[in-house]
Amino acid sequence: MTRHFLRDDDISQGEQGDILDLAAAVKADRWARKPLAGPRTVAVIFDKSSTRTRVSFAVGIADLGGSPLIISTANSQLGGKESPSDTARVLERQVAAIVWRTYAQSGLEQMAAGTTVPVVNALSDDFHPCQLLADLLTIREHKGALAGLTVAFLGDGASNMAQSYLLAGATAGMHVRVAAPEEFSAADGVVADAVARAATTGGSISLSTDPDEAVAGADIVVTDTWVSMGKEEEKAHRVATFGGYQVTTELMALAKPDALFLHCLPADRGYEVAAEVIDGPQSVIWDEAENRLHAQKALLVWLLERAG
Ligand code: CP
Ligand code: NVA
Numbered sequence: 001m002t003r004h005f006l007r008d009d010d011i012s013q014g015e016q017g018d019i020l021d022l023a024a025a026v027k028a029d030r031w032a033r034k035p036l037a038g039p040r041t042v043a044v045i046f047d048k049s050s051t052r053t054r055v056s057f058a059v060g061i062a063d064l065g066g067s068p069l070i071i072s073t074a075n076s077q078l079g080g081k082e083s084p085s086d087t088a089r090v091l092e093r094q095v096a097a098i099v100w101r102t103y104a105q106s107g108l109e110q111m112a113a114g115t116t117v118p119v120v121n122a123l124s125d126d127f128h129p130c131q132l133l134a135d136l137l138t139i140r141e142h143k144g145a146l147a148g149l150t151v152a153f154l155g156d157g158a159s160n161m162a163q164s165y166l167l168a169g170a171t172a173g174m175h176v177r178v179a180a181p182e183e184f185s186a187a188d189g190v191v192a193d194a195v196a197r198a199a200t201t202g203g204s205i206s207l208s209t210d211p212d213e214a215v216a217g218a219d220i221v222v223t224d225t226w227v228s229m230g231k232e233e234e235k236a237h238r239v240a241t242f243g244g245y246q247v248t249t250e251l252m253a254l255a256k257p258d259a260l261f262l263h264c265l266p267a268d269r270g271y272e273v274a275a276e277v278i279d280g281p282q283s284v285i286w287d288e289a290e291n292r293l294h295a296q297k298a299l300l301v302w303l304l305e306r307a308g
Helices: 013-028 052-063 084-091 105-113 129-143 160-171 188-201 211-215 232-245 285-306
Strands: 041-046 067-072 097-101 119-121 150-154 175-179 204-208 220-223 260-263
Touching (some): 013 285, 097 105, 097 285, 129 160, 129 285, 150 160, 260 285
Parallel strands (some): 041 067, 150 175, 150 220, 175 204, 220 260
């Protein structure tokens, strides 16, 4: 059966570990794996802007012996004139996999339901699972085993990044704490799924409105933009509401002394994070950005060769 990667809990704890092991291997020997030799093409579709995702998928697909086909929805039939499922039926006759950055998660589900090739979520309003593979790879490189580590996410608890941290962190057996204003809490269904997953992995989920409490003793501190793509009109309200959630030097001092700081980027220095933190010694953002390449290559190898 075709496997897809639409949300972080589409893979088990063991499968997540296998993909991260594979990511470390492809990082160590960059051109060793060629599952796309031919070259076979992978369609990479964007409804929203991107730098890291576009570059890392294009480079990664080429590294794997394939050919990336970057499509902007603005000048394709998808996104108005043609449904995700009809688009998938057309693409599957010609490409090895479909990678899609979009708005509604339901579009990805329709795309996946209609096709025999793997569909990968390259960011939706609800989740950013490829980013989480890169984040977990980065954390593993710096901290070793993931299970048992405590990660604190601050800011927009309803964002794709916060919700992916809940699901991917729980899958990894981590203790995930999210501090967000009540108005910006993660969806109840996502929290329930994260709690259920954590119960099987030894992880835990804790939600609060208190950044100090979330960060106290944490191994990893994470934030993301307060104004995700598609939310630009809410900027003034969001900046006013999230003011107390900025990751500052004082806040980082509450975490473990060797705590890491992660941010998926792009960042707004002086809003969700102080420049001294994101550009300081605890920040691993450039490793994190590079690891998009290795993690996504591993995901594609796994989806194309191993997933049963
Ligand atoms: N982190 C991330 O997904 O960046 P881009 O929006 O540049 O792809
Ligand atoms: N939460 C951000 C992530 C950008 C990579 C957004 O959706 O805009």
